[in-house]
Amino acid sequence: GQETDKQEEGYRAARGGKRKRKNPLKGVFFLCLLLVGIFFLWRFLSPYIGKQYRTIAIFGLDSRDGNKEAGALSDVIMLASINKRSGEIKLTSIFRDTYSEVDGNGKYHKMNEAYFLGGHKQAIAALERNLDLHIDDYVSFTWASVAKGISALGGVDLELSDAEFFYINAFITETVQSTGIPSVHLEHAGMNHLDGIQAVAYGRLRLMDTDFNRTARQRKVLGLAFDKAKKAGPVKLMQVASMVLPELSTSLDMGDITTLVTQVDRYHIG
Numbered sequence: 001g002q003e004t005d006k007q008e009e010g011y012r013a014a015r016g017g018k019r020k021r022k023n024p025l026k027g028v029f030f031l032c033l034l035l036v037g038i039f040f041l042w043r044f045l046s047p048y049i050g051k052q053y054r055t056i057a058i059f060g061l062d063s064r065d066g067n068k069e070a071g072a073l074s075d076v077i078m079l080a081s082i083n084k085r086s087g088e089i090k091l092t093s094i095f096r097d098t099y100s101e102v103d104g105n106g107k108y109h110k111m112n113e114a115y116f117l118g119g120h121k122q123a124i125a126a127l128e129r130n131l132d133l134h135i136d137d138y139v140s141f142t143w144a145s146v147a148k149g150i151s152a153l154g155g156v157d158l159e160l161s162d163a164e165f166f167y168i169n170a171f172i173t174e175t176v177q178s179t180g181i182p183s184v185h186l187e188h189a190g191m192n193h194l195d196g197i198q199a200v201a202y203g204r205l206r207l208m209d210t211d212f213n214r215t216a217r218q219r220k221v222l223g224l225a226f227d228k229a230k231k232a233g234p235v236k237l238m239q240v241a242s243m244v245l246p247e248l249s250t251s252l253d254m255g256d257i258t259t260l261v262t263q264v265d266r267y268h269i270g
Contacts, residue, residue: 151181
């Protein structure tokens, strides 16, 4: 009987020694699956957390030396109203020559003077005071940042009228000289593929018509660049962001930017 008991103990010990080792790859797989699930849950829920609308002031600066605060004229002023629920973005241009109270002390001047006097803080305050609205964040950019961003996205395609073509090459030359980014002149009116510098020059055209048309060109360029961004994918967009962000002044943090990049396909310009 004792011999039988010893044999059974030996069998049990042998079976215990042959237990299967846990596969570490299985744990990694389930962890990745959990993270993917959390990401998609966050992607679905985040638009419904907090306020429905977010308003961002966009300032395009005529800054030849890279200055992004007081002393730079905000020749492009836009408001982007983002509906987080529906993904619709509405762009509104504020004409730079709009006669406004620019300092809160009764001084009236062109709206772009507010940025020149007090940088983004005074410009935002002037917009909120004169238009009776609340602005959540801002982005200020120079010509160079737009040129780099659009070129990194592969440029944009748009049609030039004869009048636009007549003036654009002079603006291309000036933009190259101001930014130090190389480009070439265009050869004809009609449909053209524009690199970043050429697209900036197109958005600056103003000699042959009105500021209404000029701001329409700016919104067109922004819309075309946005369409390119939606097709670029998150990895490419993060590369573009890393290239452009050093050229920007903004209140958006990396969390905001990452959210916009990863959810870019949800958004559309209304």
